[in-house]
Amino acid sequence: MNWLTNFIRPKIRSMVAGQKEVPDNLWQKCPSCDGMLFHRELKENSNVCYHCGHHLKIYVTERLDILFDDGYDLLKSPAVKQDPLKFKDRKRYADRLKEAKAKTEREDAIVLAQGTIGGFPVIVAAFDFEFMGGSMGAAVGEGILRAAEVAVEEQAALIVVPASGGARMQEGAISLMQMPRTVIARQLMKEARLPYFVLLTDPTTGGVSASFAMLGDVHIAEPGAMIGFAGKRVIEETIRQQLPDGFQTAEYLVEHGMVDMVVARKDQRATFAKLLGFLMPQSAALSVQHGGKSKRVKTGASGKALESAHKASGNIARYVADIPADLTAANSDKKQKRAKR
Amino acid sequence: MSALEFEKPVLELESKLTELMKMPATDDMDIHKEITRIQQKIQRLLHEAYSKLTPAQKVQVARHAERPRFHEYIAGTFTDFTPLAGDRLYAEDKALVGGLAKLDGRPVVVMGQEKGWDTDSRIKHNFGMARPEGYRKAQRLMEMANQFQLPVISLVDTSGAYPGVDAEERGQSEAIAKSIESCLDLSVPMISVIIGEGGSGGAIAIATANRILMLEHAIYSVISPEGCASILWRSATHAQEAAAALKLTAQDLYELGLIDEIISEPIGGAHRHKEEMIEQVKLSLIRNLSSLTPWNTETIRLDRRKKFIQMGRLAA
Ligand SMILES: [Zn+2]
Numbered sequence: 001m002n003w004l005t006n007f008i009r010p011k012i013r014s015m016v017a018g019q020k021e022v023p024d025n026l027w028q029k030c031p032s033c034d035g036m037l038f039h040r041e042l043k044e045n046s047n048v049c050y051h052c053g054h055h056l057k058i059y060v061t062e063r064l065d066i067l068f069d070d071g072y073d074l075l076k077s078p079a080v081k082q083d084p085l086k087f088k089d090r091k092r093y094a095d096r097l098k099e100a101k102a103k104t105e106r107e108d109a110i111v112l113a114q115g116t117i118g119g120f121p122v123i124v125a126a127f128d129f130e131f132m133g134g135s136m137g138a139a140v141g142e143g144i145l146r147a148a149e150v151a152v153e154e155q156a157a158l159i160v161v162p163a164s165g166g167a168r169m170q171e172g173a174i175s176l177m178q179m180p181r182t183v184i185a186r187q188l189m190k191e192a193r194l195p196y197f198v199l200l201t202d203p204t205t206g207g208v209s210a211s212f213a214m215l216g217d218v219h220i221a222e223p224g225a226m227i228g229f230a231g232k233r234v235i236e237e238t239i240r241q242q243l244p245d246g247f248q249t250a251e252y253l254v255e256h257g258m259v260d261m262v263v264a265r266k267d268q269r270a271t272f273a274k275l276l277g278f279l280m281p282q283s284a285a286l287s288v289q290h291g292g293k294s295k296r297v298k299t300g301a302s303g304k305a306l307e308s309a310h311k312a313s314g315n316i317a318r319y320v321a322d323i324p325a326d327l328t329a330a331n332s333d334k335k336q337k338r339a340k341r
Numbered sequence: 342m343s344a345l346e347f348e349k350p351v352l353e354l355e356s357k358l359t360e361l362m363k364m365p366a367t368d369d370m371d372i373h374k375e376i377t378r379i380q381q382k383i384q385r386l387l388h389e390a391y392s393k394l395t396p397a398q399k400v401q402v403a404r405h406a407e408r409p410r411f412h413e414y415i416a417g418t419f420t421d422f423t424p425l426a427g428d429r430l431y432a433e434d435k436a437l438v439g440g441l442a443k444l445d446g447r448p449v450v451v452m453g454q455e456k457g458w459d460t461d462s463r464i465k466h467n468f469g470m471a472r473p474e475g476y477r478k479a480q481r482l483m484e485m486a487n488q489f490q491l492p493v494i495s496l497v498d499t500s501g502a503y504p505g506v507d508a509e510e511r512g513q514s515e516a517i518a519k520s521i522e523s524c525l526d527l528s529v530p531m532i533s534v535i536i537g538e539g540g541s542g543g544a545i546a547i548a549t550a551n552r553i554l555m556l557e558h559a560i561y562s563v564i565s566p567e568g569c570a571s572i573l574w575r576s577a578t579h580a581q582e583a584a585a586a587l588k589l590t591a592q593d594l595y596e597l598g599l600i601d602e603i604i605s606e607p608i609g610g611a612h613r614h615k616e617e618m619i620e621q622v623k624l625s626l627i628r629n630l631s632s633l634t635p636w637n638t639e640t641i642r643l644d645r646r647k648k649f650i651q652m653g654r655l656a657a
Contacts, residue, residue, distance in 0.1 A: 081655055084597065085588045089573035138653050145650065167541075167563045169573065172587045173599050176541060176563040180549040180649045183521045187646075207563070209514040210502075210542045215522060229513040229542070230504030234568075238504050248509060258512050 030054055032224070046265045055222050055265060057202065060128045063161065064113050067124060067199075067269055072115035075123070075150060077107065077143035084138070085172050093170035100131045108139030109164070112147050114156070118273025119285040121156035123147050127163040127208075134164035136208050137171040141178030144212060148185035148196075155284060157195040157276055158185075162213045166206020175207070182212035195279040197272065200227050200250065200259065218275055219259040220268065221250035227259070345401050347394075351386050351609075354379050387609040394558065397581040399590050400566055402558040403537050404500075407612040409619060411438060411455040411469075411496050414536065417619035418626065419444055419451060428477035431511065436467040436503065437475030437547075439482045444494065445627045450486040452479055452547060453496030456537070469538075470503035473516035476546050480516075483523040490638070492630055493524075493531040495547040500565065502543030517546040524549035525646060528638035532629050534604070534622060535559045535591075536611075551645045552629045553599070555591040556618070557606040561599075562589035599652060602629070 026039040032054035041050060046066055047058040064072055087093035101107065109131035113124045125147035127134040134140075144160060151158040167175035189196035198216035200209075202225035210229055221227060228248035236243060246252050253259040263271050358379045361372060394402065402408070415422045419442035426433040439452030454471060457463030479495075486493045502513055524531060524547065533550040539561030555561060564572075566584035571577045594600045604625050607614035633641065 079655060081653065084653065085586070087586050089569075089579075089583070089586060090575075142654070169564050169569050169587070172563055172589065173561055173594055174597065174653045176545055176561075177599060177649065177652050179518075179542060179545050180521050180525060181652065183518065183525060183549075184646055184649060187522065187525060207542050210517040210546075211521060212518070214512070214515040214518040227514075228509050229502065229517070230509065234504045235506060235509070239506060241506075243506065247506070256510055256512065258515055 031056070048265050053223065053264070055202070055224055057129060057163070058265070059130070060111050060126050060163075063126055063201075064111070064115075064124060066265060067117060067159070067161075067272070068113070068115035068122070069117055069119065069269070070115070072113040072124070075112035075114055075146070077110060077112055077139065077146055080108075080138040080142050083170075084174055085170070087170040087172070089170075096132065096170070104128055104131045106131055108137070108143070109134045110140045110143035112143055112150075114150070114154070117157075117159075117269055118276050120273070120276040120280045121154055121284060122159060122272075122276070123151040123154070123156050124159045124161060126161040129163040132168065134162070134208075135166060135168035135175070136164055136178050136182075137168035137175045138178065140164075140168075141181040144182045144185045148188040151194060152188055152192040155192075155194065157197065157280060158189050159197045159199055159272065160212060160216075161199045161201060162204040162208050163201045164205070164208040165203060166208055179207050179211035183215065186212050186215045195276060197275065199268065200225055200253075202226050205229065205231065205248075214258065217279070219253075220261055220263050220271060221253060221259045222268075223250060223262050223264055225250040227253050345398070345405070347390055347398055348387075351383055351390070354383050354386070358383070384608065387613075391558070391606075391609060395581075396560075396584040396587075396590050396593075397566070399558050400560055400580075400584050402610050402612075403560040405610065405612045408537050409611055409615045410458055411453045411498060411536070412458075413615060414453075414496055414619055414622060415442065415451065417616065418623040419449075420446075422451070425482065426478075428474045428481060430474070430477055432472075432474045434467075434472050434475035434478060435465055436469055436471040436499075437479060438466075439478060441491075444492075444623075444630065447492075447630075448489075449492045449494050449630075450482050451494045451496070452482055453536075454499040454543075456498055467503060469499045470501060471499065471543060472503050472505070472508045473511045473513050476502070476513075476516035476520040479520050479547050480523040483520075483527055486529055487527055490529055492529050492634070493527060493550075494626060494630075495531070495533045495550065497533055497535045497539050497544045497548050497561075498537035499540045499543045500538050501540035502546070517542050520546040521549050525649075526642070527645070528642045530630060530633035530636070530641050531645065532626060532633070534626070535561050535600075536622070540565065549645070549649065551633055551641060551648065552601050554602045554604055554622075554625055554629065555594060555600045556604050556611060556622075557591055558610055559591055560584075560589045561591075561594055562587050597653070 027036050030037055030049040030051060032049060033052035035051035037049060047056045083094045106128055109128050111126045111128055116122060125144050148158055186196055195217050197218050198213050200219060200221040204213050204227045209227060226248055227250060232243055250259060250262045254262055361376050422440060422442040424438060424440035436454055438455045442449055442451045454469035455466040456469035457466040483493060502517060531550040532552045533548040535555040537559055541563050566580040566587060567577045569587060570579035570583040591603045595603055604621055607617045611618040
């Protein structure tokens with residue numbers, strides 16, 4: 001009887017898991033309408049089914065491309081103690097971590113990025129669902145705290161994008177403590193009178209939904225995203241009833257007053273830009289002349305187009321290798337400077 | 342007394358003792374000796390068993406049906422308890438009880454989960470599993486504490502927040518998140534005591550405190566051992582292993598720096614000597630509160646924030 005039982009089993013992975021390597025001619029079925037989706041067209045459509053509009057999972061770096069006006073800088077998240085409990089189930093947590101790191105080329109399930117949206121300075125803290133189901137342990141909590149600290153320092157807005165089954169069980173009560181810790185991040189934003197938005201994506205459940213994710217100034221959810229506290233199975237076992245259709249979906253949360261709006265992927269950046277226009281001081285806009293209509297990121301732009309746009313704007317290193325260790329020399333100084341903060 | 346597996350030898354001796362006591366008064370020295378011998382043996386066995394409880398055994402003790410409940414601490418630790426009801430939004434949730442009371446003569450706000458003590462009361466209090474209304478009542482009480490500058494005491498005893506359609510419908514996540522925020526917003530001292538089960542989000546919602554105390558055999562965890570086992574081991578039968586792996590005992594959490602103090606339980610657990618246990622909790626609360634009270638309001642709020650920011654962080 002617990003809200004964490006909806007932790008996503010490593011086995012159940014999203015379709016995008018191996019997408020970087022799949023050949024261009026791959027077709028897949030839309031999980032919603034069963035329509036056949038051609039890999040490249042799907043990617044060009046930001047992983048939204050072009051038959052029915054179903055939002056499939058999207059890789060975290062692609063999400064950042066969609067959100068920011070024109071590229072972004074990655075921020076380093078502080079290091080945390082690895083495997084503090086020496087946790088072992090059928091497998092060692094240390095090994096699970098190692099595998100997740102190898103698979104995602106990331107230190108943990110959170111990515112911090114800095115850029116502009118609608119010309120306004122924004123820090124985004126986005127979960128990487130591919131890293132142990134986006135589960136929240138000390139590293140994720142630390143990342144969200146750091147994101148808020150940097151946002152305050154830079155007088156930027158903060159958008160957190162959860163995609164998480166909940167707390168990371170393998171860190172025991174330490175993962176539980178990330179709930180108050182991330183709420184503190186929210187408080188830092190409030191005290192600085194800076195906007196704090198949450199973009200709820202599929203899934204946002206358990207300890208993640210019951211902390212920072214429900215405390216935004218504005219809550220935007222992706223169509224069809226599963227958002228809730230307790231897992232469906234746990235609820236079914238408790239009440240011994242079938243759950244209603246559409247239970248715990250983004251639309252259900254709007255209906256029940258917990259989310260402001262459901263916004264399709266292609267409209268998210270414009271929506272945030274508009275909101276920032278209301279809530280950020282106008283002087284905060286860094287380059288309002290570019291704001292909202294960036295040269296490169298058009299939803300539906302092909303990977304190649306994105307890449308050349310990045311080249312044009314000098315952001316290629318950030319785009320092709322968003323892991324600080326892999327950065328080109330030219331960019332690494334900047335990263336290190338940021339990392340020190 | 343309901344039996345825990347590892348207590349069986351003790352329970353056998355206890356029933357033997359009861360038999361002996363029932364015998365007509367006698368001067369037979371042998372019987373007196375036997376009674377003394379059994380009593381000593383019981384003490385010894387209990388001491389042995391309880392000084393080396395496994396994590397899984399602690400889970401059983403923490404959930405023991407006769408473990409002192411919220412209402413017993415209220416009666417034994419506080420005076421003039423005046424319960425306040427309702428979240429002013431939707432309903433009154435009896436799983437989370439709270440109100441005004443005096444601790445050592447000093448007015449405080451007190452709240453916590455009540456699991457119930459018999460079938461009727463368990464149902465009435467929903468086994469200590471609060472719905473959003475419970476957490477919104479907690480928020481309301483904390484606001485009141487802030488306004489009147491009253492310290493907040495919370496007694497945590499829940500297997501978790503209630504997982505139900507109605508709870509989801511009315512925003513269980515939001516209610517818990519806001520309750521955590523209310524704790525962090527307090528400009529008065531807050532002390533939490535994990536008296537039995539500290540079940541994940543439903544517990545931390547009212548345990549984001551300046552001082553976190555835990556009874557010696559209480560547990561505090563991000564997920565129940567059964568839930569953890571069914572996910573990571575794919576079978577709830579591995580709950581014992583999960584209990585050990587999760588590091589959910591008071592001793593583990595103290596070691597990890599997540600709690601501030603362990604309150605010793607009487608030999609044989611809180612359920613064997615309730616009054617003694619409740620007195621210990623009272624003394625500890627008074628001592629901790631007096632160590633927090635000279636602080637000005639902003640310091641106490643920032644102290645709490647700093648405590649959680651530092652928690653588990655690598656030394657800079
Ligand atoms: Zn479709």
